[in-house]
Amino acid sequence: MNIAIVSRLIRKDWYFNRVGILASLFAGFVTVGAVAALRRSQVALILGLIVVVTILIGMGAMVMMSAAMERRQQTLPFVMSLPISYREYTTAKIVGGMLIFLVLWGALVADVVATILLTPGFPHGMIPFVVIMAVEIVMSTCLVTAVSVTTESHGWTVAVAQVGGLSLNAIGWSIVRLPGIGGTIKSTTVQWSGTATALLAAELALIAFMLLITFFVQAHKRDFI
Amino acid sequence: MIDTAVEFCAVTKVYKHFTLDQINLNLPTGCIMGFIGANGAGKSTTLRILMGLVHQNAGSVEVLGHAMPEEQATAKRDIGFVSEDMRLYGAATLEWHMGFVRSIYSHWDSGYADQLLRRFDLRAQQKIKGMSHGQRVKAALLLALARKPRLLVLDEPTTGLDPIARREVLGELMAVLADEERTVLFSSHNTLDVEQISDQITFIDRGRILDSSDKETFLDRWRRLRLVLPPNTKLPGLPGVVNVDGSGRLPVVTTNRFEPAMVSACTQAGVAVQAVDVMTLEEIFVASVQSQREGQAI
Numbered sequence: 001m002n003i004a005i006v007s008r009l010i011r012k013d014w015y016f017n018r019v020g021i022l023a024s025l026f027a028g029f030v031t032v033g034a035v036a037a038l039r040r041s042q043v044a045l046i047l048g049l050i051v052v053v054t055i056l057i058g059m060g061a062m063v064m065m066s067a068a069m070e071r072r073q074q075t076l077p078f079v080m081s082l083p084i085s086y087r088e089y090t091t092a093k094i095v096g097g098m099l100i101f102l103v104l105w106g107a108l109v110a111d112v113v114a115t116i117l118l119t120p121g122f123p124h125g126m127i128p129f130v131v132i133m134a135v136e137i138v139m140s141t142c143l144v145t146a147v148s149v150t151t152e153s154h155g156w157t158v159a160v161a162q163v164g165g166l167s168l169n170a171i172g173w174s175i176v177r178l179p180g181i182g183g184t185i186k187s188t189t190v191q192w193s194g195t196a197t198a199l200l201a202a203e204l205a206l207i208a209f210m211l212l213i214t215f216f217v218q219a220h221k222r223d224f225i
Numbered sequence: 226m227i228d229t230a231v232e233f234c235a236v237t238k239v240y241k242h243f244t245l246d247q248i249n250l251n252l253p254t255g256c257i258m259g260f261i262g263a264n265g266a267g268k269s270t271t272l273r274i275l276m277g278l279v280h281q282n283a284g285s286v287e288v289l290g291h292a293m294p295e296e297q298a299t300a301k302r303d304i305g306f307v308s309e310d311m312r313l314y315g316a317a318t319l320e321w322h323m324g325f326v327r328s329i330y331s332h333w334d335s336g337y338a339d340q341l342l343r344r345f346d347l348r349a350q351q352k353i354k355g356m357s358h359g360q361r362v363k364a365a366l367l368l369a370l371a372r373k374p375r376l377l378v379l380d381e382p383t384t385g386l387d388p389i390a391r392r393e394v395l396g397e398l399m400a401v402l403a404d405e406e407r408t409v410l411f412s413s414h415n416t417l418d419v420e421q422i423s424d425q426i427t428f429i430d431r432g433r434i435l436d437s438s439d440k441e442t443f444l445d446r447w448r449r450l451r452l453v454l455p456p457n458t459k460l461p462g463l464p465g466v467v468n469v470d471g472s473g474r475l476p477v478v479t480t481n482r483f484e485p486a487m488v489s490a491c492t493q494a495g496v497a498v499q500a501v502d503v504m505t506l507e508e509i510f511v512a513s514v515q516s517q518r519e520g521q522a523i
Contacts, residue, residue, distance in 0.1 A: 002298065008328055016316060074312040078365070080278055081306035082329055085298040222280040225273055 006088050009079070010096030013066050021104055024059045028052050028108045036115045045122060049130070052112055053137065053168065056105055060141030061161040063097045064148055071152040077225055090218040093149050094211060101141055109134045125187030128196040132181070133172055135203045140164035142207050146214040175199065229287075230254045230376050230408040231275060236284035238270055245270050245432045248284070252410055252425070254375075257402065259419030259440075260412040261510055262429035268412040269308070271429065272380045275410070276306055289376055302330070305369030308380035312361070315354035319347060319364050323371070330372040338371035345397055359390030363397065370401060377409045383418050395421055416507040426506065430514045436481075440506075447509045448483035452476050453497040461494035463487055467516040479504075479512050 014021075028051075035041075035048035070076040079089065112130060116122045143164055148157040176182045180195025231252035238245040245267045252258050262268045273279040274286055277297025286293040291300035313322055319342075327333040342349055345363040353361060362382055369377060382398075383391045399422050402409060413419050419426065420440070427437040436443075446465070454460065454474050465482025480487070488498050504512070 005329060008325075012325060015321075016314065073315070074310055075314055077278075077306075077308050077311040078313060081276065081301065081304070081311070081369075082326075083298050083301040085277075088298065223273075223278075225278045 001091065002084065002088055005082070005084055006092045006095070009084070009089070009092035010099065013063070013092075013096055014100055017063055017066070017100070020062050021059060021100065024055050024062075025104050025107065028055045029111060031055070032108070032111045032115050036119045039119055039121050045116075049112070052108060053133065054165075056108060056134075056137045057140065057161075057165045057168065059104060060101050060137065061144050061157075061165075063101045064141055064145040065154070065157050065161070066093065066097065066148070068148040068152050068154045068157040072154045076152070080225060086218055086221060086224055089224075090149060090215060094145055094214060097145055098142075098211075102138070105134070105138065123186045123188060124190045125184045127190045128192055129176060129181055129185055132175060132196060132199050132203070133168070135200060135207075136168060136171055139203050139207050139210075140168060142210045146210045149214050150217045228254055230256075230289060231410065232285075232287045233271070233275075234285045236271075236274060236281045236286055238274060238279065238281050243267070243270075243432060245274075245281075248429075248432075248434055250427065250434065250437065252408060254408050256425045257409040257411065257423045258425040258427060259423030260410060260427050260429065261414065261416055261419050261506075262412070263414055263514065266414075266429045267432040268414075268429060269310075269380055270432075272306075272308070272378055272410070272412055275378060276301070276304065303375040305372055305374035305377045306380075307362070307365045307369045307378075307382050309382060309384040310380075311365060313353045313364060313368075316352065318350055318352050319356075319367075320349035322353070322364070322368055323349065326368050326372060332373045334371055334373050337373070338367060341367045341370060341401070344400070357390070359386055359393060362386065362390075362394055366394070366398065366401075375407060377407055379409065379411045381413050382411075383413065383415065391418070398422060416505070416510050420506045428510055428513050430517055433517070435513045435517050443506070443509060444503070446483050447479070447481050447504045447512070449502040449504055449508075450478045450480065450483075450487070450491070451499040451502065452478060452491060453499055455495055455497075458495050461490055461496060463490070467512055475499075481509075481513075 031048050031051045035044050038044040070079060109130075113127060116126055116130065117124060144157060144161045147160045151157070176185065178195050180193035184191035184193065229251060231250065233248045233250035236245065236248040243265070248271060250271070260268055260271070270279060274281050275288055275293065277294035277300065280294050288300045289303050291297075293300060323338055327335065345367060347360060347363055347367065353364065356364065366382065383394055386394060395418055402422060409422075411419060411423060424440055425438070426440050426443050428435040452460070452475070454476060460469070460476060460478070463478060463480055464484075464487070465480040466478055467481055468479040469476050470479070471477040488501065491498050
């Protein structure tokens with residue numbers, strides 16, 4: 001594995017996405033700041049979380065769709081004319097995309113968690129739900145990545161990103177109805193239940209599975225362009 | 226120094242509606258090979274297999290001493306590739322692209338890149354999306370040439386260019402190639418483009434190599450003989466006849482194994498030779514394709 005060229009490809013993707021990502025990050029911080037400013041307002045908190053979730057989904061899709069975009073914009077032959085193998089290209093797309101996304105995701109999620117913990121009036125019992133939903137967004141981003149890298153189809157990637165975004169609401173609604181999550185959501189302290197742990201473990205396992213599947217499919221491709 | 230830059234041995238690639246069939250190709254180091262075929266003949270598939278971007282179903286490919294596609298990353302360090310369907314990043318400037326490629330190729334020649342910028346009349350600060358198609362092709366050529374590749378693979382780089390831009394690109398390419406000692410594989414369906422810059426010619430049609438030879442041999446051995454047959458005289462057996470056109474009394478014979486002795490053979494058989502026409506590469510290509518499609522061996 002040529003780490004130097006993989007990191008160069010990652011920096012290239014960062015360069016082309018940097019304005020959108022930084023703008024999204026700024027919008028996320030402003031939203032969370034506004035929520036913190038409107039102390040004790042549950043409505044502001046819910047609306048703020050919806051905005052942050054939307055920003056994270058959009059940011060993830062933007063970063064992870066780059067493989068499909070490279071085929072659509074016909075820049076893939078240029079990239080593949082460079083001294084790289086399929087494996088290095090796939091690694092750059094997945095690891096690079098996830099790294100860029102996770103750094104920004106981490107910053108925004110940490111900001112939301114810190115706001116809930118430090119702003120008087122917000123129930124700390126929300127934290128497990130927020131963390132589970134945040135990891136759910138990572139899972140959705142991994143799904144977009146898997147589809148984008150393996151199919152290199154813009155249409156399929158957009159469709160999956162939309163389905164992922166919509167299903168997030170249904171998943172959130174279902175999770176909050178679980179006694180181990182919804183029962184403690186208004187608690188003043190963080191209550192980390194067995195249900196929450198199991199959900200988080202399942203999400204992480206699915207993320208690992210999707211990434212492995214992506215590498216497996218790529219390794220068995222015979223035609224790259 | 227490796228004598229053979231590219232070697233295909235019985236390479237086969239099967240698609241649902243197209244098969245690249247038993248391709249054997251040999252490109253000696255230092256040669257400029259024109260790879261001619263109609264649209265859909267298999268040129269791009271062959272070059273993609275050469276680059277390791279498409280895996281062959283059977284056969285072996287060796288490029289600059291490296292087995293493809295397994296050693297493609299190593300091989301591509303010494304290959305410059307420009308294809309008709311290749312685009313650069315529209316949102317970035319040519320300067321960014323030059324920096325990007327320079328950071329990957331240790332033998333990138335900045336002085337040569339600047340020289341090519343001037344020769345191609347390009348501005349490094351210009352964004353790719355603001356360039357004309359001709360400028361984009363030149364930009365892609367600059368990025369491929371300044372990395373100083375030992376093998377340059379050009380897949381229909383002049384397709385889609387207007388006549389002025391095509392002439393400019395070809396002219397600059399010829400000037401660049403004239404002072405270099407590198408191996409070039411240049412595919413096109415335009416025989417005029419290929420004729421100008423190549424010293425080796427290969428024809429491909431419907432996934433099969435029809436013929437491959439050096440340009441001079443090609444042009445020397447293909448002739449069109451305009452004959453006059455007296456009544457009750459048969460056409461003498463001539464070597465390499467790929468096509469006989471014209472009326473019964475005034476046949477026009479196309480041969481790919483012309484020798485001056487053929488003229489005297491005709492005369493001795495009582496057949497008058499009105500003219501022996503030199504054929505252009507395009508005429509040779511069309512005759513090759515037609516005879517292959519009609520099932521004649523070339």
